[in-house]
Amino acid sequence: MIGPAFALASPFLRLMSPESAHDFTLKALSTLPFPAAAPDDPALAVEAFGLRFPNPVGIAAGFDKNAVAVDGLFRLGFGFVEVGSLTPRPQDGNPQPRLFRLPKDRGVINRFGFNNEGHDPALARLAKRKGAGIVGVNVGANKDSADKAADYAAGIRAFAGVASYFTLNVSSPNTPGLRDLQQKTALDDLVARAQAARDEASRTHPRRPLLLKISPDVSLSELDDIVAVALARGLDGMIVSNTTVSRPADLRERGLALETGGLSGAPLFNLSTRVLAETAKRVEKRFPLIGVGGIASAGDARSKLAAGATLVQLYSALVYRGPGLVRAIKHGLRGA
Numbered sequence: 001m002i003g004p005a006f007a008l009a010s011p012f013l014r015l016m017s018p019e020s021a022h023d024f025t026l027k028a029l030s031t032l033p034f035p036a037a038a039p040d041d042p043a044l045a046v047e048a049f050g051l052r053f054p055n056p057v058g059i060a061a062g063f064d065k066n067a068v069a070v071d072g073l074f075r076l077g078f079g080f081v082e083v084g085s086l087t088p089r090p091q092d093g094n095p096q097p098r099l100f101r102l103p104k105d106r107g108v109i110n111r112f113g114f115n116n117e118g119h120d121p122a123l124a125r126l127a128k129r130k131g132a133g134i135v136g137v138n139v140g141a142n143k144d145s146a147d148k149a150a151d152y153a154a155g156i157r158a159f160a161g162v163a164s165y166f167t168l169n170v171s172s173p174n175t176p177g178l179r180d181l182q183q184k185t186a187l188d189d190l191v192a193r194a195q196a197a198r199d200e201a202s203r204t205h206p207r208r209p210l211l212l213k214i215s216p217d218v219s220l221s222e223l224d225d226i227v228a229v230a231l232a233r234g235l236d237g238m239i240v241s242n243t244t245v246s247r248p249a250d251l252r253e254r255g256l257a258l259e260t261g262g263l264s265g266a267p268l269f270n271l272s273t274r275v276l277a278e279t280a281k282r283v284e285k286r287f288p289l290i291g292v293g294g295i296a297s298a299g300d301a302r303s304k305l306a307a308g309a310t311l312v313q314l315y316s317a318l319v320y321r322g323p324g325l326v327r328a329i330k331h332g333l334r335g336a
């Protein structure tokens with residue numbers, strides 16, 4: 001059982017640096033032969049983007065950037081797995097330390113900077129998989145890329161045969177200039193080129209839904225523009241949100257809060273849920289939304305659904321609550 005294995009390991013995990021603990025967890029998920037979670041109650045199933053999700057709880061991007069533990073994540077009970085962010089060429093990301101736990105706040109700060117092995121290894125792993133399940137591929141741009149939109153298009157072309165859906169990540173705070181792609185003209189160009197790549201790939205593969213993942217730090221007028229572009233271009237959905245560069249005034253870990261990077265976990269919940277609700281108000285159900293940011297319980301997941309999400313994702317709460325959280329959330333949602 002993964003649960004006891006993690007419980008036994010957790011004192012050691014806490015002694016390790018957060019990044020080593022994460023690498024250890026991924027290794028365990030990809031190698032331990034733990035049994036699969038019980039099949040989902042059909043009442044939990046959700047239709048969105050033309051896909052049928054067995055339950056609405058997904059693992060957010062960044063947990064399994066290189067697609068090494070996809071089957072293990074499905075065995076934990078996630079209804080879908082989003083891998084990435086993946087860039088065309090491998091890159092090391094920022095120097096360590098670059099991942100920080102804020103235990104008193106149940107938060108995490110990261111400034112990884114898109115460390116990943118590049119398209120090829122992840123593609124080989126996904127192509128070799130025999131298991132089923134909805135696998136989203138989250139694409140990004142190399143830090144030193146002169147034409148960032150071209151990197152996103154390359155990701156879509158590369159993964160068209162293995163992705164259930166694509167996410168355009170224009171919201172990581174750790175790649176300089178990336179979030180500028182959320183500005184109206186740049187976003188319109190990016191979405192147009194990503195769609196052209198998707199439509200070209202649709203000649204040989206099924207048409208894959210294209211989603212946009214945004215920052216919770218956009219202003220309401222920027223959000224007006226983003227939703228206008230998404231609707232005008234016919235995007236299939238949006239993910240709200242990525243991590244925040246803001247620091248709520250009531251954070252208890254004052255020293256750690258000074259670390260540069262994106263904040264996630266419980267301190268992100270209110271902000272990301274507010275931006276989700278503002279997005280839903282503008283989208284008026286013309287496409288589905290995925291709510292992410294600070295979910296640590298079934299009640300949190302329900303709040304995201306109430307704010308306009310059709311599906312949810314989480315990452316940081318796993319650090320504090322362990323893998324049993326997925327089952328607990330599904331159980332709570334079923335009883336809703």
Ligand SMILES: Cc1cc2nc3c(=O)[nH]c(=O)nc-3n(C[C@H](O)[C@H](O)[C@H](O)COP(=O)(O)O)c2cc1C
Pocket residue numbers: 060061062063065084085099108110112114138169172213241242243264265266268292293294295313314315316317
């Ligand atoms: C360590 C870490 C790495 C992340 N890497 C990515 C990434 O590569 N791409 C991405 O779109 N989001 C990334 N995220 C953001 C998460 O997908 C999610 O949007 C955010 O953490 C909020 O959810 P949470 O509060 O449940 O963690 C990362 C988050 C963390 C904590």
